[in-house]
Amino acid sequence: MSETARQSTKSAPQRAMERLGLLRDIDLALHLPMRYEDETRIEPVAALHDGDTAQVEGVVRHCQVEIRSRRQLVVRLADDSGELTLRFLHFYPSTQKQLAVGSRVRVRGEVRVGFLGREMVHPTVKRVDEHTPLAASLTPVYPASAQLPQAYLRKAVAAGLSRAPLDEVLPPGVVPSGLPPLREALRLLHHPPPGIAMGALEDHSHPAWQRLKFDELLAQQLSQLQARLERSRLAAPALRDSTLPARLRTVLPFTLTAAQERVVAEIDADLALAQPMHRLLQGDVGSGKTVVAALAAATAIGSGWQCALMAPTEILAEQHFKKLVDWLLPLGLEVAWLTGSRKGKQRQAMLAKIASGQAALVVGTHAVIQEDVVFARLGLAVVDEQHRFGVAQRLALRRKLELQALEPHLLMMSATPIPRTLAMTYFADLAVSTIDELPPGRTPxxxxxxxxxxxxxxxxxxxxxxxxxxxxxxxxxxxxxxxxxxxxxxxxxxxxxxxxxxxxxxxxxxxxxxxxxxxxxxxxxxxxxxxxxxxxxxxxxxxxxxxxxxxxxxxxxxxxxxxxxxxxxxxxxxxxxxxxxxxxxxxxxxxxxxxxxxxxxxxxxxxxxxxxxxxxxxxxxMGSRQSGDALLRFADLAEDDALLERARELAPKLLREQPAAARAHVQRWLGGKAEFLKA
CATH class of the missing domain: 3.40.50.300 (P-loop containing nucleotide triphosphate hydrolases)
Known part of the structure; x- marks a missing residue:
């Protein structure tokens, strides 16, 4: 059966659940309520105040369609303490039948107190008898969509929660003391008992919330460490030439700042290793990242390898191209220019130079990672303004690099400095170099x-x-x-x-x-x-x-x-x-x-x-919208730094001593999303 035919056989709620990413039982178990309704108690009508959201039970004394400014169904519900008006502006014959005079019903909604007394507009209605039990826990209200009714989603989540493999995969001593087992935490968050401190649930400080945040942060740290470990097993060309960078310095119209010299030394040390560099070069606007990238490119080219520099826009790529041509042309090096607007014979000529190795440096936009671009000996890839590329584009670059026997070194540059908590989280697998001073002559x-x-x-x-x-x-x-x-x-x-x-x-x-x-x-x-x-x-x-x-x-x-x-x-x-x-x-x-x-x-x-x-x-x-998924759903980096520190401290030990547990934990929390963290 084709994918289109398979989709057509699914109900609208099933398709809506897939769009929300609710595919596995664990996905349903981790789809947490955004708020709760208290259906564990009944309020007397006489005790209701304006603005209250409450549940009332009584007998229908009146039910009639009235024509005022518009057609509406008006119902009067009575309990032992008083009478409440229910008003429905949109209704069906089944609504009238459910609210027939003499019916006992339970209604929940927001109370308005006006000239005609207390009323609720469009409350939820449930037919009951005198022995119908109250809910034993708060009723969850889930993030949903128009095609996904709450009743359907509640059943699906409850079923997923009962089936999901929620046994502990983490060894004893890893979870901070005072936090509940995962299964217990999720049951409580989906179905909190009456009388629970709602403030702790709403501000996510409850131990059940803390357990989820810790598990998520730990999975994310483990995923980053796994990426770094995998990369350390790959082979890359050792790039150690110092002659070409020295010649480049002689043609530069300026001298490097102390901060630039420091990061050049950090990058040189990485390039000299026979395993791929994965480094983020960050520096404020105008701090001189391009010349640092040029010196890294010179090291690669002088060692007999090619370098590719990818920028998000043609204007930025062209600015780089002009600077690099000015610096590298006097050294006898050819710089190729490759963007989406370069087509036909010009493009084919460039592709031939890249494939033969004649073009030592290739500068361009995302056109650099298109399928028809084949490098002879790519030793270094530089990605500028890396956060401006979609995650899928960055992954495409990595996959292109995997096609050759040796993995190239990767230098990412950003003029949007990464705050420390983000560097610890999203870039835990990266080495970070920072240019923290501006060149002389820049005016505030x-x-x-x-x-x-x-x-x-x-x-x-x-x-x-x-x-x-x-x-x-x-x-x-x-x-x-x-x-x-x-x-x-x-x-x-x-x-x-x-x-x-x-x-x-x-x-x-x-x-x-x-x-x-x-x-x-x-x-x-x-x-x-x-x-x-x-x-x-x-x-x-x-x-x-x-x-x-x-x-x-x-x-x-x-x-x-x-x-x-x-x-x-x-x-x-x-x-x-x-x-x-x-x-x-x-x-x-x-x-x-x-x-x-x-x-x-x-x-x-x-x-x-x-x-x-x-x-x-x-x-x-982080531009995580480009990946289609926020990479942290539960943890808040502004508030959960203590949990993040704990996860960072434990991740290397867990990966070293209990690798199977570490893998199981990452799979449970991230599934296929672990790839996005590596991009």
Whole structure:
């Protein structure tokens, strides 16, 4: 039977469960309630207050369809203490039958107290008799979808919980004292007993929650260690040439900072080993990561191997390409250029040079990992702005590298510094090098925040800067991720600024332009023949124009904090005092206020990253949405650092002394997702 036919035989709830990833019994057991309803007690009608959510039992005294502003079913329910009105705006004949006069029913809903007394609108209704028992535990309400009724999901979860293999796989002494067995923890979280402290369940501080968080963190740490162990068994070329890097240093127009020298030494030590490097090079905007990557490439090339450098956008890839050509061409090295826009004979010629080994360094976008790209001797892969690539793309790169007998070394670069807790968690299998100082000559950027009604003053500031011979960026946001609206917005802004600033050369740069037109516009701006560049976020990374002294970011409240910091890094690249203006449209959300405040208060990328993590949480910060799964479902890195430290401390010992238990634990918690953690 085909997959389409198999899907068509499934019910809508079954398909909805699959979309939620509820495939195995353990998946159902770990699908935890988002809240609970208390059906363990009955409240007297007379004791109900406005805004209460309560359960009431009584006998139907009246049931009638009334036509008011709209057709509605009005029911009056009585118990020994008083009468409650039930109102249904959407109902079926079966609802009327269930609520026939004389029926005993149990209803639950939110109480409204008005002129006509107490009422509930659309409560849940259950037909009962005088002996129907109350629920023995709180009723779970699960994350679901429109095609997945709670009643169906509750039955499925209860069945999964009873069948799931929840016996302890961890040896005694591993789980922190005071935490319950896993089976007991899950039973309690799915069906909490009456009288339990709801606060501890809601804020996830209850020991049952702590057990789940610990198990998840331990599985994640074990998975990272397994990845590192697997990689240590692979063979890689030992790259030890020092002659070519020394020659490269002689053509560089600057000397390296102490921080750059330190990370170059760390990378050289890794490259000299006959096992693959897996290192993250992080440094703030403008800290000089490209030259560090160039020296690593020179080591690989001087040792007789090829190097590939992959960047997320054509503009960033082209910036790298130009710098590397300037540095490497005098050394007699050929640099190949490979992007999605390069097609036909040009592309075939490049592919031939790469396959023959004639191209020592290949620079490009994700086109570098396409199937028809074959390297003769790939010894080093460099991935810039690695968090901007989807997890699947990073895995494709790793699989491409696996096709040859020797695994290449992998250097990932990021200008979004990783806070310590994230480095400990998501990058536990990585070595991390940090460039923590800026090269001399970089000037601090002053950041100013203005409401949109100050736009005229900002245009005046642009006029002043241009009169001084300076250049200016004006950045327009993406609107609802729509390229069409994004283009309209940028085009309209370009027209307005061209009109407001006669005699000023105003350029336009956006994602829909052909690569050649983008390159021509950037060349004009870089050469100083264009004073003002209106752009979308295509200029976020890689653009280097030292004469640009003013950056205006329109609708700054729509940008993420890391993106704002990246954009700000396009100015302050020369000796001129630079300003970044953040224009916002009121009203601002709490998140928007926090972002703009952070930008105004600090230019330190590490502090920006820490605040970004606080604002967004780890899943969004890491771009885990690109994988289709948040990599931590239960643990909270801001609150659970003690559990994380415990898991980090125990993981190596468990993997060394009880490898079977470690494997079983990872399989239970991560299943196939362990691959995503290795990307």
């Amino acid at each position: 950027v002053v950041t100013k925040v203005f409401a949109d009604d100050k736009r005229e003053q900002v245009v005046e500031k642009i006029r002043d800067e241009v009169a001084r011979g300076r250049q200016v960026y004006w950045v327009c946001p993406l609107v609802d991720e729509s390229e069409h609206i994004d283009l309209q917005n940028a085009t309209a802004t370009h027209a307005q600024l061209s009109e407001a600033l006669p005699g000023v050369s105003v350029g336009l740069l956006h994602g829909r332009m052909a690569a050649a037109d983008k390159a021509a516009t950037m060349a004009e701006f870089s050469a100083g023949r264009m004073q003002l560049l209106v752009a979308t976020t295509v200029i976020e990374v890689g653009v280097d124009v030292p004469n640009a002294s003013l950056m205006v970011i329109e609708h700054a409240e729509r940008f993420g904090l890391a993106q704002l910091h990246q954009l700000r890094g396009r100015v302050g690249r020369g000796a001129v005092a630079s300003v970044c203006v953040l224009l916002y449209t009121a009203p601002l959300s709490a998140t928007g206020k926090a972002r703009l405040r952070a930008m105004a208060e600090t230019t330190d990328g590490f502090e920006i990253a820490r605040r970004d993590l606080d604002i967004r949480g780890p899943g969004e910060f």
